Amino acid sequence: xxxxxxxxxxxxxxxxxxxxxxxxxxxxxxxxxxxxxxxxxxxxxxxxxxxxxxxxxxxxxxxxxxxxxxxxxxxxxxxxxxxxxxxxxxxxxxxxxxxxxxxxxxxxxx
Amino acid sequence: xxxxxxxxxxxxxxxxxxxxxxxxxxxxxxxxxxxxxxxxxxxxxxxxxxxxxxxxxxxxxxxxxxxxxxxxxxxxxxxxxxxxxxxxxxxxxxxxxxxxxxxxxxxxxxxxxxxxxxxxxxxxxxxxxxxxxxxxxxxxxxxxxxxxxxxxxxxxxxxxxxxxxxxxxxxxxxxxxxxxxxxxxxxxxxxxxxxxxxxxxxxxxxxxxxxxxxxxxxxxxxxxxxxxxxxxxxxxxxxxxxxxxxxxxxxxxxxxxxxxxxxxxxxxxxxxxxxxxxxxxxxxxxxxxxxxxxxxxxxxxxxxxxxxxxxxxxxxxxxxxxxxxxxxxxxxxxxxxxxxxxxxxxxxxxxxxxxxxxxxxxxxxxxxxxxxxxxxxxxxxxxxxxxxxxxxxxxxxxxxxxxxxxxxxxxxxxxxxxxxxxxxxxxxxxxxxxxxxxxxxxxxxxxxxxxxxxxxxxxxxxxxxxxxxxxxxxxxxxxxxxxxxxxxxxxxxxxxxxxxxxxxxxxxxxxxxxxxxxxxxxxxxxxxxxxxxxxxxxxxxxxxxxxxxxxxxxxxxxxxxxxxxxxxxxxxxxxxxxxxxxxxxxxxxxxxxxxxxxxxxxxxxx
Numbered sequence: 096x097x098x099x100x101x102x103x104x105x106x107x108x109x110x111x112x113x114x115x116x117x118x119x120x121x122x123x124x125x126x127x128x129x130x131x132x133x134x135x136x137x138x139x140x141x142x143x144x145x146x147x148x149x150x151x152x153x154x155x156x157x158x159x160x161x162x163x164x165x166x167x168x169x170x171x172x173x174x175x176x177x178x179x180x181x182x183x184x185x186x187x188x189x190x191x192x193x194x195x196x197x198x199x200x201x202x203x204x205x
Numbered sequence: 206x207x208x209x210x211x212x213x214x215x216x217x218x219x220x221x222x223x224x225x226x227x228x229x230x231x232x233x234x235x236x237x238x239x240x241x242x243x244x245x246x247x248x249x250x251x252x253x254x255x256x257x258x259x260x261x262x263x264x265x266x267x268x269x270x271x272x273x274x275x276x277x278x279x280x281x282x283x284x285x286x287x288x289x290x291x292x293x294x295x296x297x298x299x300x301x302x303x304x305x306x307x308x309x310x311x312x313x314x315x316x317x318x319x320x321x322x323x324x325x326x327x328x329x330x331x332x333x334x335x336x337x338x339x340x341x342x343x344x345x346x347x348x349x350x351x352x353x354x355x356x357x358x359x360x361x362x363x364x365x366x367x368x369x370x371x372x373x374x375x376x377x378x379x380x381x382x383x384x385x386x387x388x389x390x391x392x393x394x395x396x397x398x399x400x401x402x403x404x405x406x407x408x409x410x411x412x413x414x415x416x417x418x419x420x421x422x423x424x425x426x427x428x429x430x431x432x433x434x435x436x437x438x439x440x441x442x443x444x445x446x447x448x449x450x451x452x453x454x455x456x457x458x459x460x461x462x463x464x465x466x467x468x469x470x471x472x473x474x475x476x477x478x479x480x481x482x483x484x485x486x487x488x489x490x491x492x493x494x495x496x497x498x499x500x501x502x503x504x505x506x507x508x509x510x511x512x513x514x515x516x517x518x519x520x521x522x523x524x525x526x527x528x529x530x531x532x533x534x535x536x537x538x539x540x541x542x543x544x545x546x547x548x549x550x551x552x553x554x555x556x557x558x559x560x561x562x563x564x565x566x567x568x569x570x571x572x573x574x575x576x577x578x579x580x581x582x583x584x585x586x587x588x589x590x591x592x593x594x595x596x597x598x599x600x601x602x603x604x605x606x607x608x609x610x611x612x613x614x615x616x617x618x619x620x621x622x623x624x625x626x627x628x629x630x631x632x633x634x635x636x637x638x639x640x641x642x643x644x645x646x647x648x649x650x651x652x653x654x655x656x657x658x659x660x661x662x663x664x665x666x667x668x669x670x671x672x673x674x675x676x677x678x679x680x681x682x683x684x685x686x687x688x689x690x691x692x693x694x695x696x697x698x699x700x701x702x703x704x705x706x707x708x709x710x711x712x713x714x715x716x717x718x719x720x721x722x723x724x725x726x727x728x729x730x731x732x733x734x735x736x737x738x739x740x741x742x743x744x745x746x747x748x749x750x751x752x753x754x755x756x757x758x759x760x761x762x763x764x765x766x767x768x769x770x771x772x773x774x775x776x777x778x779x780x781x782x783x784x785x786x787x788x789x790x791x792x793x794x795x796x797x798x799x800x801x802x803x804x805x806x807x808x809x810x811x
Binding site for chain 2: 103117129146148150
């Protein structure tokens, strides 16, 4: 039954923030957000990872944008996300601790 | 999959300012944007900051929206829930005092109102849905009952409660463990647990909020008490004026029965316990334990002499343990986290925390829970946000009509049972009414006395006649007909009522008068000798006058006077064109309408 109240525990641990402004939604941020919420719960990460949304991040051409904040580490920005990529980020990054380099903003703009 | 939960306060305060309509609007908005599978609405108990209600919190961000109206809901749904943008104009910023985190969020626990609170009794209030037993269980609910029934003997339970140092939160401060141990050894075919939820003090709403926000904690604690003291039946005596509390408690009892947490053979331990609700009709005297039991028995709520004490001969003539809602709400936490943990909070003789209902002239009206020993200054200026309109703090009334006032000179008093008793106040059940310089202390004492005169059950003479005579003497003083001898006679009568009344109501009724006489005697003397009310409250001692030189002769006062007592004079002040007005003191009813309508501050009262 803990899952019914775990959202109210506060924002400890890792935060996954999905850009959900008009530009993000138009680019398909909603399925990405839902993929993250479902994936995190499926993997049993809900007590250490919180999934939230934010407004426009400012790089509309790269939407859907997802940022991952971990305590003591640099922010990781994933761009042009889709539900499949989200699944991979959950598997490799959130679970395995390995940043999925090919989807980050650095890989796209470099 | 639910990605976000929206918590809406469903306490009485926020409900009366429209939180049900807000919930309906949220439901409509969520349906409109097809968010049913992503967003969950949760109606909780009181968050505590009633002054800013209706309150809405969005998790997981923890965004705290205050004073939400139905018209704001659509914006919250489209902006925050759909697009993830906070509606900044509704976010509570604690007047810029709290620091936001890197995402711009201000956590509730970082605001000055919540920062120094320590929520034990209120830990689930505003966090869980009180109508859903699963949410309570998810917060370790009923774990204490399980632990007690499967791992502990009744003696061990009583010992833990004794060691914790918990004292009755209803006002008297009697050690709870001792109370239980007095009842436990008494043999009888039926013994009872009674929960006193007849919260009658004007301005107190702690017990109501606990029942509304976390009813299961009280049910669990009553079952634990039943096990420790050998009682198999319990009654919750709650005021019929608390419909939301009654409804949630009823639902909670039904759910607990369904889950086998009430009834027979609980947790396969062979222990049986069940609960019933009894509604009180709102008589103040029924908060007194013997009157309360008489009322449960179906008789007129009148106290009876003690001894025999309820532990020996209580409800229906059987041994009975009676505790207050807040006392019970502490028990599951004490069992789970241990007596040492509880005893580590508070002062030497008063352990744990205390819930106060802050009211009166204070910025943050609401419910606070603080460790015993917190200073009054901290409660009023830090947590309570100070006095509105820059007025000066004058006194705080604790314990309602049974308590006394703490004057500004003693604002650094550490609030616990013994310190308050030492200065002639009492802890009471937790109402804390703050008064500023515009309050007349004689008038305040009169107000509380009027209440006890009304509520005296009439069984014993000192209370029935004594309080009435006392009120008459106070009336004499506030109407300017008092003499210095009256003050002495008031004191004498107060002490007589205190020593000779049958129950707590009469024994404490003179306290507001005695405390104000002790700390504000000069105000009484001003009423008697100078025939003046220093705070400008007592109408019979006031005169309203118009300064003819400030009056420009607009006539606004005369037009607003309900008794047509303001008339034009022949005097025209230099620089003014029209003649000034004057008030005829014989016809004036001292309503103050002229003063509040004068734009030139030409009218004064003395």
